Amino acid sequence: MDYTYAPGRNHLFVPGPVNIPEQVLRAMNRNNEDYRSPAIPALTKTLLEDVKKIFKTTSGTPFLFPTTGTGAWESALTNTLSPGDRIVSFIIGQFSLLWVDQQKRLGFNVDVVESEWGRGADLDALASKLAADAAHTIKAVCIVHNETATGVTNNLATVRKILDEYQHPALLLVDGVSSICALDFRMDEWGVDVALTGSQKALSLPTGLGIVCASPKAIDASKTAKSLRVFFDWKDYLKFYQLGTYWPYTPSIQLLYGLKAALDLIFEEGLENVIARHNRLANATRLAVDAWGLKNCTQKAEWFSDTVTAVVVPSNIDSSEIVRRGWKRYNLSLGLGLNKVAGKVFRIGHLGNLNDLQLLGCLAGVEMVLKDVGYPVKLGSGVAAACAYLQNNIPMIPSRI
């Protein structure tokens, strides 16, 4: 017996790990296999082809590391850069901050551009730095596509435009942990050199795969990058890709089959439809927040995230109490405010394999929690606002028409 038993489903609305669809749970419900038999390389080959589609790349090379997003970060950095290399990196919230921390600890010379939490990356600052860098001392620009802590999405197309404007050869490394497979992401079109995500986010799998995709330029860079690396080294993978056996060490059989099932679901729904669904659920959430009279932590609409909404609570309320109460009374799991916004925001994750009525159940729950903690919310107001929008925008389910 799980010691925290509560009747009914847990309402999982943290911005990852997210709900796993039954089809994926089924696919992973299996014994181990010999990963050196012909079956696993054949499966892997298919996965590597399929996974490129979610990055929107044809020229990239994907790697399926048995790790988390943090490990995927490390792989992106150590394979393309050498100690002491200058990189420009943005802090706009907890996860970009943690990545910068990693960058520093790995010995890079990090040129940090910080923004107020709730704002996007300061791309003007980027432009200035690139403009001033005729010598091309900047080896890479590192940016989080979607900052999970504040619900801020950076505009990668603009980043590319700026790089192009200054004809700057810096690598563009992108953390797409809470974006890829949910937000519009275009690796090739935007000239992203390394992009990465984690299995427990929009792919709706368990934690355990750090999926990294490298452009040809990044692969080239990896040949000379001097950062020490073994576990996260692309070279070993590339060697085994050549051999057709694919794995320098043991993969998780279950996650490979799970990834196959997860990708199949995404392709069946259609990647563009998946992205549209995330936009719809996010719009509904934002309308509810407005109706409650609360503020979105994200300061401008251009940065609104379609995978997570950070909601600012009045100063007399501790947002941690909201999260605690959600879990203790309603079996509702919301995201805590982290670091600078601890106690000040709570987060609603609306990413992954999720639908409208699940979200509405969550919104109703949030309303009751708000009331519980003394915020004078009008019960039903957020749900009403969300429904008014959704009822006009939900498409028929194609397989059921």
Next chain:
Amino acid sequence: MDYTYAPGRNHLFVPGPVNIPEQVLRAMNRNNEDYRSPAIPALTKTLLEDVKKIFKTTSGTPFLFPTTGTGAWESALTNTLSPGDRIVSFIIGQFSLLWVDQQKRLGFNVDVVESEWGRGADLDALASKLAADAAHTIKAVCIVHNETATGVTNNLATVRKILDEYQHPALLLVDGVSSICALDFRMDEWGVDVALTGSQKALSLPTGLGIVCASPKAIDASKTAKSLRVFFDWKDYLKFYQLGTYWPYTPSIQLLYGLKAALDLIFEEGLENVIARHNRLANATRLAVDAWGLKNCTQKAEWFSDTVTAVVVPSNIDSSEIVRRGWKRYNLSLGLGLNKVAGKVFRIGHLGNLNDLQLLGCLAGVEMVLKDVGYPVKLGSGVAAACAYLQNNIPMIPSRI
């Protein structure tokens, strides 16, 4: 791939089969076993003891038939009655009607008491019949505790009172398919002679177990009952109970382990808490129906069902379209109106392993469907009414305090 794929969870609100909790799915995720090994009798022994608790009986004898509710009905009748026996039976909706149909086809002399659909069994008529039956020609009173088609709960305590008043020896046979484990049911206190339920209802298992419980008086009756029966014969079970091997034919190993897990969850929550939760969810649903300006099919509060609410739609709307649209657009499964109320009502099942936010998601979905089909519902109104009630009444989750 399931051909009717839709993203996110299916919102299953038919009044059975209901949502299966993960703990139960896990318990059933197993290979077959030899049911003649010592393990299965030991498990069965435990189950037979545990299952008595959900009937609130200490003197009853339970049977776990590999069948459905329809088979459980047949077992109740053929083991206690002989062809031609007079029985009093009530039609108040589709399921009581089907049971009466079975009673007739099995050769009993059925004295049918019919009520308008939406009303409870006519117990005055019962009283009259018993009063007039000094000769005790009535061998059994058959009654459905909760009519799933109309959301009507009959008052079994009153039935017993009437039988006692006339000191009538008729057996009391009760269909508890959509009541037991969800509504207050007291086999011993109410002198029920045979009670039965199905695994896919409040127990939240897959279909496949017809659980029948017989009083000592019913067991006695089975010794002389002349109805032909083999598969459903209690005698074979009782013989194998004596032998300590328990099974006259092969049981479903998976359902036995599943039943163990399901009962463990119920006992962990506490049966009285489970019943209170059903009452709470039902109250919330009824408040939403009121807020929508719609009528409950159940005509009086005394008959309100805590496991299913049948909602009457305006005459210009086809309730089947509501169900169809729920499924095709919102991945919401509602219950159809059946037979006399086809097209006139749709049903919200709120039974089994379910919680408040799940229900609120459903209610929000119903609101959007109502709007879709042209009913001028105020979006959010039902959810608001339900939340106002629930926020005052949901207890903290004991394991998480």
Next chain:
Amino acid sequence: MDYTYAPGRNHLFVPGPVNIPEQVLRAMNRNNEDYRSPAIPALTKTLLEDVKKIFKTTSGTPFLFPTTGTGAWESALTNTLSPGDRIVSFIIGQFSLLWVDQQKRLGFNVDVVESEWGRGADLDALASKLAADAAHTIKAVCIVHNETATGVTNNLATVRKILDEYQHPALLLVDGVSSICALDFRMDEWGVDVALTGSQKALSLPTGLGIVCASPKAIDASKTAKSLRVFFDWKDYLKFYQLGTYWPYTPSIQLLYGLKAALDLIFEEGLENVIARHNRLANATRLAVDAWGLKNCTQKAEWFSDTVTAVVVPSNIDSSEIVRRGWKRYNLSLGLGLNKVAGKVFRIGHLGNLNDLQLLGCLAGVEMVLKDVGYPVKLGSGVAAACAYLQNNIPMIPSRI
């Protein structure tokens, strides 16, 4: 924790329930669904078509009863016969005996032809009875295709030949519980009127489906058969087949998806290959029994069963002790001797989703158990004999060549 825990896999070699392949476990690992949605009728339609293939019938009508083999028997009898009808039935072991017991209890006039256990049905006696029945008082011939208790397979082609020889119109009702999907069975070619099996046998599913297939002649007979029946009545099913909703009462969602997966595996392997595999495993088992110096309970090769081998132990040994010890020391589940052969035989089931090395592990286990109980077996002898045969006869796995 299961209280009978032992490390490693249980070696399940009872002649049912048998091992469930992972693919089927996966398919069943799912929540309930509304069986009135369009998805379940669509699935059912496919299943009813597919299931006819394992009966080798194009004209038959299949029924998927939520029941066991015992229920399927009852359905076959009560739908085609009237009380008092004369039927010829054969007792050759425990399961045919139980069926005859059921036939008697259901009120038929059973003309029993008994054989020594270990011999096939006495078809000469059948011929005599048919010859003597110019008046066609015999309404049905009931025969078990494969007697699971003794490992005896009856020759159904011969039964048909005899019926044809006497141009006798009796219905031919066949228990195929431990044969269909494993032994050569030809419903149309052999003029079988009702055939039936159970899901936990060669289909390798959990218990819970009694699969019955009726010829047009049997369907005709059902229109006039006067045996009382409701749960097992084909009429209700046929009515719902017409309506396209298929189910007169709630099916097990999980078993339907499981059946789909099980049939897919059988068709992928090829039904003829499945049958050939059963023959190969059975030959290997019989060679091992010979090598051990033990006798097959089946008295002549013409009756050898390819799904179960009943092994006769020397009179100084109690076969129950062999079964007990297999389970208690080796995690090996063998079949007990039943009734007349209790203590005298133990049974090795070799049916369902099973392969050669699994069987060899079992045979090695049996050798050690035999030694344990004092039988002077030469360890390795049975495995050696089986391997010598198998190594010459196992085909390459087509999907892996």
Next chain:
Amino acid sequence: MDYTYAPGRNHLFVPGPVNIPEQVLRAMNRNNEDYRSPAIPALTKTLLEDVKKIFKTTSGTPFLFPTTGTGAWESALTNTLSPGDRIVSFIIGQFSLLWVDQQKRLGFNVDVVESEWGRGADLDALASKLAADAAHTIKAVCIVHNETATGVTNNLATVRKILDEYQHPALLLVDGVSSICALDFRMDEWGVDVALTGSQKALSLPTGLGIVCASPKAIDASKTAKSLRVFFDWKDYLKFYQLGTYWPYTPSIQLLYGLKAALDLIFEEGLENVIARHNRLANATRLAVDAWGLKNCTQKAEWFSDTVTAVVVPSNIDSSEIVRRGWKRYNLSLGLGLNKVAGKVFRIGHLGNLNDLQLLGCLAGVEMVLKDVGYPVKLGSGVAAACAYLQNNIPMIPSRI
């Protein structure tokens, strides 16, 4: 459908990943959870305590990295050593070779002691080096407890004895990937400073956890070790242990529950009984190899591995063909010969949740494969030898007596 379908169970006898018991599959069959809720820290706390038992340490600090054994190696090295540090390391087969390769690539000054493949680590060489190192330039001794490629177990007690003899302060780092939980391993008694294993080996889980345990001395060393590390840094874990939240980044919920179930099974059987079972299965395997007239790759009995046996094939046979054929004809997965012994040995893994009859099925399969490839094995000979031993040595299953 898996494209390499074959009927029956796959016989998985590679030395990892190994068979997952059903209890563990069940425990992992679950949705994601918020890892920041109180439930996951509470579970983690229990796991960290329990996992120390399999290392036989009370003073060690365990880390559950979401990685593989290769990552666990990296964690052991980078947390305790600085670039340029001299370490003594042994190459005795492919996995020790790969570890040395990693050590070199991570910038350590590796003093390699190589042995012929099939022999244990040259501990005399170790003694010499330590004797010559009065200046204590050797910072660590790195040794693989059980070399999976050749089936060689090194004597760690002797390693400790030598270190003590020279009162040498070098850290002792042990790869216990294919030993811990299967072979006798005593972290505290043998003064091991870092020990590590992977979830897919003796713990019988999916791949995905690299379990590392550090002695107080290793923890001290980590405070000054200058190797760059972030993902694998103990410091981050220790910080979160202090906070009581335990996780610096997202763990796999499923593997945590799976680990709980796996440890529960091990403790239920008893760790000493688990170790004894491995010894028994290994003895049986070695007896079979002898009976086949083949040589164990391990050159002396003192080095025999109880988790994997590498079998040398005659020079006219390609051992890869044996592995290929096992998979293609018998659904048997054996281990390939790697690197220097490629084509020369095949490997039988006999570790994890496995029992005697499973092994005997494998041995019978190997015999047939050997015959297939032209080796004149006497069929049944290996099984006979193994059975003769096992029948005398298998204990009764405690839970079933």
